[in-house]
Amino acid sequence: MRKLLITAIAKINEEKTLYLVRQALEKGIEPFTILEDVRRGLEIVVEMYNQGKYFLADLVMAAEIYKEAQQIVLGPPQEGDSEGSFQIVFGTVKKDIHDIGKNITIVTMRQYGLRVLDLGVDVSPQMFINALGETGASILCMSCLISEAYDSIKETIKLVKKEFAHNRPTTIIGGRVNETICNYTGADYWVKSCIDGTFLCRKILAEHCSSSTLNQ
């Protein structure tokens, strides 16, 4: 039964997934266990995407199924749910209002257990700085799809370097960017896909964690 559920979501079968979720609930299986299975199925989808076997459309649909399963199990999301402190601050930079790529990446990151604060689109350098200050997040992810907004990345990074002389957050950019834009803006990393971004963040956080343990 549990294997069936994981397979159903991995195959992006909405009807079957939701049917199995309802059945599991009726059988009295722990909500957490059910959601863990759905999450594992979603992880397979993300892995297949990573291998080029699944595509954005599959990811969008799988995330939707996950959301629906979550609602069946937990009921509608409550305002003010706290997920603990944020590790990553994420936004589309000033002048740019594209949000699809950013949203997909955030969904993927959250599937991998990363705690992400989404600042939305058209985020000014100062807003990024404020959020970094308030959350103490160690990674700043910026999405940018238009050339007019490259300078917004540059300005933000300049400000990050100025404001956080010690414990400077790592800066990562994605969207219509490449090595040239990474060098131009002074970002630490640039990534091509939501998966690259997610794995990079996990790696950075793991390193960050072990180095802070060493420092203690």
Added chain:
Amino acid sequence: MDKVKETLQKWCEVQGIEFSSAEAEERYKKTVQSVADVIQLKTPAKIPVYPFNGFFPAYYAGFTPKEVMYDFDKAGLAWEKYLRDLQPDLYVGPFIVSSGKVLDIVGYKIYKWPGNGLPDHQSYQYIEAEYVKAEEYDDLCTDPTDFMLRKYLPRVFTSFEGFASLPRLFELLELPLVGPHFIVYGAPPVKSALEAVIKAGEEALRWGEFLGSFGMRMASLGFVDPTAGMSKAPFDVLGDTFRGTRGIMMDMFRCPERLLEALERITPIMIQIGLAGFKATGKPFVFIPLHKGADGFMSDSQFKEFYWPTLKKLILGLVEEGAVPFLFAEGGYNSRLEVIRDIPKGTTVWLFDETDMVRAKEVLGDVACIAGNVPISLLYAGTPEEVKDYCKKLINSVGKDGGFILGSGAVLDEAKPENVKAMIEVAKS
């Protein structure tokens, strides 16, 4: 295919332009001949260069995007300065920046632009959302134009909210139906919507007259704007401003039959939209920006089932009448090359952005002209030497035997003028 040949032949005859000088005439004729040659996969006298400009001329001339959107005299000055100074063979006319005044009058809600929610120095941007629900496919398919008039327009234009109360135009069939039909037109919401239509029309007419005379004047100076009109892949029509990316992707899973039916239903309309400009101007290109079929968006089988069949019908419908589809494949198209090969030889141009040009040439070289793919990031942040190197490599690997137009890989807004100049100069040498 023969019709395309006819179109290009006629275009090369160059009629109705009073050139300002013998050089301008020579330049114009040489450009159109070279473009006609590359479309038909012949080796041209010169590789045409087409910086696919959006707001670049405005930035170049020191105007903000807001200024050129709201003052067409400034748009004219900016475009003329850009063309005279940098001398590209082909250019995108100032129609691309639209008229801010018309947009204001109609209250277009699904975009932001400088003067409406964005700072003066920025290009316009689309606000993606689900403007049409999946449950509305049946309504859309029953009568697309009625759906547009009474459902879609009231949603996306503030000034046309009154159209939601209009009766169906189709009922104007018999005398007893005529009187009742018009009652609602006298009511304030519809009346004010109609007043906005007239106001927008008056403003658009002034703008249109400017575009016409500007285009003629630039032609007389030897600059070629090859674009006659625009259309869109049916999948993008529904996936961009109707259902949105998320919506249409879920539709592929949840209601594939209804999606396919809607795609088929709007295809003939998209062909007619593309042909309207072509028939009015005789210029060859119908611009078709491609969005949701790029690498990574959907699987090969989804591309073959949902995206390509109606795009192919659109291409064939345009080609049959003699127009040249100019397809702008934004993002990467590496995984689609074998599929899109299935089109009539020598009738289309494919502007590639991040696609591997060498492979594109290998796969498409004997059926279609390819164009692009100088990266916007390089034009923005690189040096003239880097741009020249990139262009030379591109020409050597895919351009020297014809079937190629050199240009930016995507819409050119902000970039270093010396880099754009470097790209244009490489094609001259």
